[in-house]
Amino acid sequence: MTTGLRRRTALAALTALALLGAPAVSAQASGHPAAAAAATLELPRPAGPYAVGSRILHLTDHGRTDPWVPEADGRELMVSVHYPARPGGAGSPAPYMDTEEARLMLVQRGLDGIVPAATVGATVTHARTDTRPAPGRFPLVLLSPGFGTPRATLTSLAEELASRGYVVASVDHAYETTGTAFPGGRILTCAACDAVEAEPDDDASAAVLRSVSAGRATDLSFVLDRLTGPRPAWNHSRMIDSRRVAVVGHSIGGNAAASTMLADPRVDAGVNMDGTFFDPVPASGLGGRPFLMLGTDIGHHPGGEDESWDQAWRRLDGWKRWLTVKDSGHFTFTDLPWLAERFGLPADPEAPLAGDRSTEITRDYVAAFLDRTLKHERRPLLDGPSPQNPEVVLRRP
Template identity: 85%
Template sequence: MTTGIRRRTAVAALTVLALLGAPAVSAQALGRPAPAHAAPLELPRPTGPYAVGSQVLHLTDHDRADPWVPEAGDRELMVSVHYPARSGGAGSPAAYMDTEEARLMLAQRGLDGVVPAATVAATTTHARTGARPAPGRFPLVLLSPGFGTPRATLTSLAEDLASNGFVVAGVDHAYETTGTAFPGGRILTCAACDAVEAAPDDAASAAVLRSVSAGRAEDLGFVLDRLTGPRPAWNNSRMIDGRRVAAVGHSIGGNAAASTMLADPRVDAGVNMDGTFFDPVPASGLGGRPFLMLGTDAGHHPGGEDASWHEAWQRLDGWKRWLTVKDSGHFTFTDTPWLAEQFGLPVDPEAPLAGDRSTEITRDYVAAFLDLALKNRRQPLLDGPTGRNPEVVFQQP
């Protein structure tokens, strides 16, 4: 395999898929038994005033064939909607992920002999299915995960945003994860990853990933249609204020946030969490809409050294911030550091930021941006560095 794009995508984007950026080795190779973990894994508690409800939707776009497996038929998506709910404990605890989804995710990282899939799948969440929606109308956040990574790995962020007054639609894009459970017992694996692996050179790899981002923009636009259109797919859609919409994503999902804004004028703001802009921001910008880039610190990919971030920064034509986080890694902005610490997995020496700080920083800065962009609430946190968060650097390229 060549260096450059192919190394970054096939190694970083394809294999750093599971629980933390821990080394992809077995417990035996480490020369010690697998970490013992008696207590169940648990996500951090949401910080907002609302309880959190959750519902899973299976959506099919009958106007598009699947781009990766055309013979499969129409494009399918699995969507987890997290929403502000009434307090009182109505409903059942929401599942974190399917056991087979967890097994495939762990196997891709070589952690299937270290971390039990059933334990990961049974991670305690703080959302409840069937919870009664809170009164009022709330902004919508479309949430897209990293390439090859299940939507479940952004659950902590989704729950926290919902608790703070947002409806959040986390999307698994068919054939773009290590494994996603669909109705009928189907588990769809990552045909898109195979397409990147099969690309003959860096340019071809980049072209595939650009198509991933552009295709996700179509997916997210379709989800927006189905949540806010005349015949909504979600029975609580009246909660959504379709005039206030943002796209947020991690890795290629972060690139897709910009791609979605470019393709759909209904999307008012976007966040890219450490994703290369394989689908570039055009020279004409994003129509003056606000955008947040939140990434790894200098010397790490992509927030510190990625040329696409410098190009995007120059082209963004609305309110914008470029923030990097010291001691962070590509998966800092997901659930993985928090869960890995509970398992006692070794700390990545290139990303030693503690799981609680990873979670707090990600939640705080994304929520502050969305409060500013969608609720018009001034956010001093975004004005400049603060002693409370010494890890966060405001870049001024």
């Protein structure tokens, strides 16, 4: 594989904390161990009117062979469901991330021994497990994370959307993260990452990543089946309005949003947060359905210098927006900038946007798009420049 694609896909996607360009330095060299910077972490509080409930599901498609480990017993997925809940409900605080998942994410960047995995895993969330749902029916949002990145890194967005009146299902696709905890104490690591690394050139690697996006579309349709079909896998599935469905993803998950829309007419809208369209939008478009492209600033990959975004923009045939965020990096749209700041990791001079602003911008613009497309509510935030958000630029209006 040549260095161009390797840097843009394999290393950027697999390096979970590369969002700040944090070098793999020792605690001694840094002068202040990162562990001292964040003894206890708490995610930013959701701003919506609902309390948030949470449930973890283990789903297996026994009719499908896993594309990365064919000898596995079907295609397995771990799903975190966040939903609008009644205030003051029972239930324990929802976990953020398994400690071993956190450790493997840190090992990939060389930050194990500097950032304590137990502290990352114990990050305090604002959801409570299996608490009573709020009355009513709500749109469904499927969330797909970046290649090699655990679904937990989209928790702040998931909680925010649930607090604003959405059921959110965040999906870990087996063998596509640095580490995902499955029942029985199993930790499945990134066989798909190994497949990309093994390819001899850019074209072959891009072909594998295209198959990742297309495969995730099948995963997400299966999750939609299991949440809204007969004999649903979740006991509160009746609160989902299956006539209002969106897919939102980061990096390859953002490409998968478009791939899922192409494959499944039940999906009404999609959001790509800084993901190359390895599986391209076809010339025929996406059936007139709305799509948001939310990416990095000009000069960064992929919202600024990615030909696949130019091509996708021309082919998108429904209501659409292309927004870029100044001073952002590839992981701006996840929890990772916020986490990295709390551990005192050095900022990337090419992506200096503060973690709190990263979280606020991602939450507000994704929610505005979903409010407009699934709830048919007017959101002026999407109409043009916002004085409250000078970092956000409307491209190709």
